[in-house]
Amino acid sequence: MLCVNVELNDRRYPIYIGENTLTNPELYPLNAGQKVMIVSNPTIAQYYLETLTHTLEKIGCVVEHVLLPDGEQHKNLDSLNLIFTALLKGNHGRDTTLIALGGGVIGDVAGYAAASYQRGIPFIQIPTTLLAQVDSSVGGKTAVNHELGKNMIGAFYQPIAVIIDTQTLHTLPKREVNAGLAEVIKYGAILDLPFFNWLEEHIDKLVTLQTDALQYCIARCCQIKADIVARDETEKGDRALLNLGHTFGHAIEAHLGYGNWLHGEAVSVGMMMAAVFSEKLGHLAPQDVARIEKLLARANLPTVSPDGMQPEEYLPYMMRDKKVIAGKLRLVLLKQLGQAYVAKDADRDLVLNAIRCCTQTH
Amino acid sequence: MLCVNVELNDRRYPIYIGENTLTNPELYPLNAGQKVMIVSNPTIAQYYLETLTHTLEKIGCVVEHVLLPDGEQHKNLDSLNLIFTALLKGNHGRDTTLIALGGGVIGDVAGYAAASYQRGIPFIQIPTTLLAQVDSSVGGKTAVNHELGKNMIGAFYQPIAVIIDTQTLHTLPKREVNAGLAEVIKYGAILDLPFFNWLEEHIDKLVTLQTDALQYCIARCCQIKADIVARDETEKGDRALLNLGHTFGHAIEAHLGYGNWLHGEAVSVGMMMAAVFSEKLGHLAPQDVARIEKLLARANLPTVSPDGMQPEEYLPYMMRDKKVIAGKLRLVLLKQLGQAYVAKDADRDLVLNAIRCCTQTH
Ligand SMILES: NC(=O)c1ccc[n+]([C@@H]2O[C@H](COP(=O)([O-])OP(=O)(O)OC[C@H]3O[C@@H](n4cnc5c(N)ncnc54)[C@H](O)[C@@H]3O)[C@@H](O)[C@H]2O)c1
Ligand SMILES: NC(=O)c1ccc[n+]([C@@H]2O[C@H](COP(=O)([O-])OP(=O)(O)OC[C@H]3O[C@@H](n4cnc5c(N)ncnc54)[C@H](O)[C@@H]3O)[C@@H](O)[C@H]2O)c1
Ligand SMILES: [Zn+2]
Ligand SMILES: [Zn+2]
Secondary structure, three states: OEEEEEEOOOOEEEEEEEOOHHHOHHHOOOOOOOEEEEEEOHHHHHHHHHHHHHHHHHHOOEEEEEEOOOOHHHOOHHHHHHHHHHHHHOOOOOOOEEEEEEOHHHHHHHHHHHHHEOOOOOEEEEEOOHHHHHHHOOOOEEEEEEOOEEEEEEEEOOOOEEEEEHHHHHHOOHHHHHHHHHHHHHHHHHHOHHHHHHHHHHHHHHHOOOHHHHHHHHHHHHHHHHHHHHHOOOOOOHHHHHHOOHHHHHHHHHHHOOOOOOHHHHHHHHHHHHHHHHHHOOOOOHHHHHHHHHHHHHOOOOOOOOOOOOHHHHHHHHHOOOOOEOOEOOEEEEEEOOEEEEEOOOOHHHHHHHHHHOOOOO | OEEEEEEOOOOEEEEEEEOOHHHOHHHOOOOOOOEEEEEEOHHHHHHHHHHHHHHHHHHOOEEEEEEOOOOHHHOOHHHHHHHHHHHHHOOOOOOOEEEEEEOHHHHHHHHHHHHHEOOOOOEEEEEOOHHHHHHHOOOOEEEEEEOOEEEEEEEEOOOOEEEEEHHHHHHOOHHHHHHHHHHHHHHHHHHOHHHHHHHHHHHHHHHOOOHHHHHHHHHHHHHHHHHHHHHOOOOOOHHHHHHOOHHHHHHHHHHHOOOOOOHHHHHHHHHHHHHHHHHHOOOOOHHHHHHHHHHHHHOOOOOOOOOOOOHHHHHHHHHOOOOOEOOEOOEEEEEEOOEEEEEOOOOHHHHHHHHHHOOOOO
């Protein structure tokens, strides 16, 4: 088992990464007699709810659970309210610990519920998708969607522990695993060339979920994200680098309608566009663009624009991005492989040009 | 004009208390070009929305507003969502300042919206009820109700400024003014004998809303609350003293159905019960109980149990209080006038006895 610590101004908390952490009572910062409420959904609960409940009961906890409907479309105030109702019906006070058992959706909703119930109760993350394990469970961002915007309502709220069981990935659809790998490759590309090199050697082991490679990979990603978060807890500076490929990717997601492509798939193509753009600016060598493309392809991720989406269709979406300030398009680009920066006023013709290079021609 | 500063660990903010602060652009920590969203309700907006909008426009702000339905029954997630919808429709980002113009209900909902919109935007309180001016606008507690419990969902979130215009109290129903005076008297009773003495001299001026007395009184209350909050921002210790009379009071509110008696009226009777209890314990002198009773009566507040509510009916409600730990009733009592303490295991027979002494006999 590996452990990464997240260091904040006034607190720290551990992220445990191991093979059977779901069944190891010693990892849980809970005592006999304490009350816990597990938040999950039916898809995940069928595999892991009983196991987790059993582990917590071994500690001596009083365990209840509440299941939310599965899906991004339920990441909203209604699901949030289901959690509050369960907490109030069970007479839970400020000493109850909320546990998120699930992917990024469950983690984000449960985290915001924990931040808000009686103005804050303890919270543990047990992420069960690769994306949640390397990204959403680390950093303390919690949110629900509004019908007029994604992740518009939420809080910065840190868990007391993150417990990652790599075994849970074996029930995750392969496509979701691969989408998670897009974020993994992103960490290498923006900040960590040695890790990128390591990924080139081990990507097949990750795709096939080999435990040792997975553990090392997840721990490395958590460490990179934890370092960024420690420098920038409430997202004023450095965190921006984590958005490599995301502005292009959001255009794809919005154009196709959320849910058609997975987030990681859209980000994969977006990273290619950012890489090509960086090459056109003279920063990134052509062979490094090729390395990124090859690694993404080996993770079974798309590297070209979705069928039928025209290059001209990207910019209107991109200009609506939160990162647009006074009409200027801010984009995360690469100075070189393993070193990202924020371009404050990206030239639109070059953007279009880069998008064209990543568009299928029939 | 008077000013009280609230000192927190890592920030401070001013509370301005004056006669025409609504029309004084200099008090607002806002610059030309900044966007603001005023949150209010129709009752309050008819009197003050135009004035405030005009003042903010003088600064050069871009001003929008959203009105919530009036009433405690609308202090919920639906009203919260109305604010989010208005913010999103108007394309507001993290640099928009939210302004609460209203009583405690508007302040609590708007404060929680400010804490949650895009995980936190700047917030200004303009409280327009006496209760909000001396109590709810100070301290950073924000909340909405759940159908299963009051104030169960919320955040600790501090404003960047509180701006109090004593003139607004002239349109407030007298009964609401008096209810606010119950909380004022509470501050004197729990922590500040000189202020209690001052109140005995000036209560008639407060009831008739004389400006100088009002300003001094509000500033003093804000100072007392700010001091407590500075010592205990997230409510782990000292803040408990602010609950003098509230455990009894909540029983009355719950028994009559929320909204029949005003909160301050129930607290007034609750303070009498706590005072009588303290006397029975040998702490408070009988003449001090009489002083409290007289002061409350001069503020036109009730000092005996509502018609028809039996003494035995209090305890079941009181035992459901958040302050009950392991079946032990915690009550705020008085060591002497101006000095409160928390009794950790109040004797139930004595409680009943004290309630009986404050019950009308026909
Ligand atoms: N808070 C942050 O910092 C942050 C960062 C990135 C993404 N996010 C959010 O994360 C969400 C996406 O998360 P996600 O990709 O984990 O999606 P998800 O939570 O919707 O999970 C994907 C699917 O896999 C299922 N699932 C989860 N674990 C499983 C398992 N072990 N076995 C079988 N099925 C399983 C889920 O029920 C769901 O159907 C988005 O809402 C996004 O906004 C948040
Ligand atoms: N956050 C805290 O620390 C805290 C502390 C105490 C109470 N509270 C909350 O405050 C709320 C009660 O606040 P309240 O007593 O101000 O009630 P309120 O906000 O409902 O206002 C009372 C009534 O007066 C009207 N009104 C307000 N200002 C007016 C004015 N100047 N002229 C005419 N009408 C006016 C309102 O529209 C309302 O109808 C409760 O929800 C309570 O939970 C919060
Ligand atoms: Zn992402
Ligand atoms: Zn009160």
